[in-house]
Amino acid sequence: MTATADFQTRLFNFSAGPGTLPEAVLREAQEEMLVYPGAGASIIEISHRSPEYTAVMESAQGRLRSLLGLGEDWHILFLGGGASLQFYMAPLNFLPDNGSADYLVTGSWAKKALKEARIVGDARTAASSEDRAFAYIPRPETWQLTRGAAYLHFTSNNTIYGTQFASEPRVEAPLVCDASSDFLSRPMDIDRYAMIYAGAQKNVGPAGVTVVMIRDAFLQKRRQPLPTMLDYGVHAGSLFNTPPVFAVYLVEKVLRWIEGIGGLEAMQAINERKAGRLYERIDRTGFYRGTADADSRSRMNVTFKLPNEELDARFVKEAKAAGLLALKGYRSVGGIRASIYNAMPEAGVEALVSFMDEFERRAG
Amino acid sequence: MTATADFQTRLFNFSAGPGTLPEAVLREAQEEMLVYPGAGASIIEISHRSPEYTAVMESAQGRLRSLLGLGEDWHILFLGGGASLQFYMAPLNFLPDNGSADYLVTGSWAKKALKEARIVGDARTAASSEDRAFAYIPRPETWQLTRGAAYLHFTSNNTIYGTQFASEPRVEAPLVCDASSDFLSRPMDIDRYAMIYAGAQKNVGPAGVTVVMIRDAFLQKRRQPLPTMLDYGVHAGSLFNTPPVFAVYLVEKVLRWIEGIGGLEAMQAINERKAGRLYERIDRTGFYRGTADADSRSRMNVTFKLPNEELDARFVKEAKAAGLLALKGYRSVGGIRASIYNAMPEAGVEALVSFMDEFERRAG
Numbered sequence: 001m002t003a004t005a006d007f008q009t010r011l012f013n014f015s016a017g018p019g020t021l022p023e024a025v026l027r028e029a030q031e032e033m034l035v036y037p038g039a040g041a042s043i044i045e046i047s048h049r050s051p052e053y054t055a056v057m058e059s060a061q062g063r064l065r066s067l068l069g070l071g072e073d074w075h076i077l078f079l080g081g082g083a084s085l086q087f088y089m090a091p092l093n094f095l096p097d098n099g100s101a102d103y104l105v106t107g108s109w110a111k112k113a114l115k116e117a118r119i120v121g122d123a124r125t126a127a128s129s130e131d132r133a134f135a136y137i138p139r140p141e142t143w144q145l146t147r148g149a150a151y152l153h154f155t156s157n158n159t160i161y162g163t164q165f166a167s168e169p170r171v172e173a174p175l176v177c178d179a180s181s182d183f184l185s186r187p188m189d190i191d192r193y194a195m196i197y198a199g200a201q202k203n204v205g206p207a208g209v210t211v212v213m214i215r216d217a218f219l220q221k222r223r224q225p226l227p228t229m230l231d232y233g234v235h236a237g238s239l240f241n242t243p244p245v246f247a248v249y250l251v252e253k254v255l256r257w258i259e260g261i262g263g264l265e266a267m268q269a270i271n272e273r274k275a276g277r278l279y280e281r282i283d284r285t286g287f288y289r290g291t292a293d294a295d296s297r298s299r300m301n302v303t304f305k306l307p308n309e310e311l312d313a314r315f316v317k318e319a320k321a322a323g324l325l326a327l328k329g330y331r332s333v334g335g336i337r338a339s340i341y342n343a344m345p346e347a348g349v350e351a352l353v354s355f356m357d358e359f360e361r362r363a364g
Numbered sequence: 365m366t367a368t369a370d371f372q373t374r375l376f377n378f379s380a381g382p383g384t385l386p387e388a389v390l391r392e393a394q395e396e397m398l399v400y401p402g403a404g405a406s407i408i409e410i411s412h413r414s415p416e417y418t419a420v421m422e423s424a425q426g427r428l429r430s431l432l433g434l435g436e437d438w439h440i441l442f443l444g445g446g447a448s449l450q451f452y453m454a455p456l457n458f459l460p461d462n463g464s465a466d467y468l469v470t471g472s473w474a475k476k477a478l479k480e481a482r483i484v485g486d487a488r489t490a491a492s493s494e495d496r497a498f499a500y501i502p503r504p505e506t507w508q509l510t511r512g513a514a515y516l517h518f519t520s521n522n523t524i525y526g527t528q529f530a531s532e533p534r535v536e537a538p539l540v541c542d543a544s545s546d547f548l549s550r551p552m553d554i555d556r557y558a559m560i561y562a563g564a565q566k567n568v569g570p571a572g573v574t575v576v577m578i579r580d581a582f583l584q585k586r587r588q589p590l591p592t593m594l595d596y597g598v599h600a601g602s603l604f605n606t607p608p609v610f611a612v613y614l615v616e617k618v619l620r621w622i623e624g625i626g627g628l629e630a631m632q633a634i635n636e637r638k639a640g641r642l643y644e645r646i647d648r649t650g651f652y653r654g655t656a657d658a659d660s661r662s663r664m665n666v667t668f669k670l671p672n673e674e675l676d677a678r679f680v681k682e683a684k685a686a687g688l689l690a691l692k693g694y695r696s697v698g699g700i701r702a703s704i705y706n707a708m709p710e711a712g713v714e715a716l717v718s719f720m721d722e723f724e725r726r727a728g
Binding site: 007008009010011013015016017018019020021023026027029030033034035037038040041042044045046047048050079080081082083084085087088092112115116119199201206207208209225227228229230240241242243244245246247250323325326 | 371372373374375377379380381382383384385387390391393394397398399401402404405406408409410411412414443444445446447448449451452456476479480483563565570571572573589591592593594604605606607608609610611614687689690
């Protein structure tokens, strides 16, 4: 890893998603690209009902079960279509005609989820932080919860605004969580959840698969009939259609990589350390300003601004030249965003901190 | 390529899907797995809005446009969720409340498409070949077409039963085609179509992406409002959500490979030759019997049976030992199925023909 970007060098990649993956995982996929050992063909060329792919999928399910402590009453699905499809599928399955659901609107993705739910039925904003450009997670005592809500939907981490729930909401309604951008970055208090979904392309794999986990008792409450492909019950049975094989195959490798790190508590410790280093550097002088409220800061997406937009742009450009990629903030927000998902090595964060020091000396 | 299967040897793979891909494509993907040239990261680790991925996607669209002769009035989308999701999305967009649609039911997939359409509205069976286990394509003079139908849906090739439309249906209604299992295996008379969709995992790439092509005039007729992710109009605009990056990236390479062969007419000539060789071998003696009517035979999936089920099973097993993989017929049908998609080399077909000769000598 060098700071000079030649054509074939891997650089530190702070992309918000699709994001960086463990190099060891990519190397394994590379080795197996032409022949999955013993299969006579690549994993992407063989039947999704073959013993080889079945073993990969079941291994991924087993490892998820073990990492998260999911009991046998949890269904684990690997669906195509992206987390955005879940914005519609979740209410289509679980928002009954005579009921309602609550949504915590803490960012653009949460807002999109609410919009799709309103196509289905009575979906309510229990809290929103849009009044201050989603710079915080609303405090629980301000939430307006509906008694008997079918579920409470929340987005555990907000990629765009750099905020994150510090812990699971404590509410009576079943929790439905879009965990796309901090999935497997820390342990989860699984007993609190009815359903968790996560697009893979931040922490657990490439784009193209969404991990959907549903507790069986919740699944049984779904509306019927439903279009086949939009019915979680269909996917919870045997494999209905061809899954996104390559994406699931890489997810399985990432899960083994997380196990190698020591599981989710070890992963969390590393992530806390990486985020801590960056926020400490941001707060050390007045040159960089974090954009999220201190108590709502994300450990996955660290957002900050320089004294003016010109410096923001220069920072992004010079960082790229120094081998630190994709630091530009989301298009509607501006500033800097350093996404430091599981696979971002601590060395990458150190390199960014050094660059921030050096840039401030030159430009500050 | 040898007949003895060691752990790392690529064998002739007759899988019906996911199916074999061009080895040259896999080698390129292998080389680029750790670093997409100049990007500092793998193609699966960078933003779907990056210049690199945008170029890949636009290249794939441009090559499809050129290979198929699609005018600028065609939208080309790369969607997740599989062709099975299109079974529902197509009628949801294009089957109006006060209208109806016709379906040609020529196999299991066509039947599934009809089932989803009936969840949306008035979808009718214009013809069916279920009376003889889908062994034929019904003759056009037997079709019961609805005047003013919103569209006619057909499945150009039937993977399971080994049948294929010899040419496009000539009807007044706009044609909607599930071309999953013969897409880009031959030229298409594009002017006849309003919409074509194809899961990639047979002829054009890995599982995880469905190519959806819609003529703009047809797109404008879609119902409104629709759930965002199920609205073709949303996807026809700018990129709405993260696409299945790796699958699109491989599709682009497969398209370049088809260009290298000489385009769709050259591809068709090769495919006709491969299928011709196999059917000729089947018909030469009475030992093997083709299961589809002669005038409905597929050039993609060649289905046949041996004198009894015991011999079918022995054939599959011994073929596998000889390095000819995945020849078992679909679970509900039995017999033998040799899927000879674009990427199956002629040498693979020759090897299968030789094996058939030899097996008949031993067992016939």
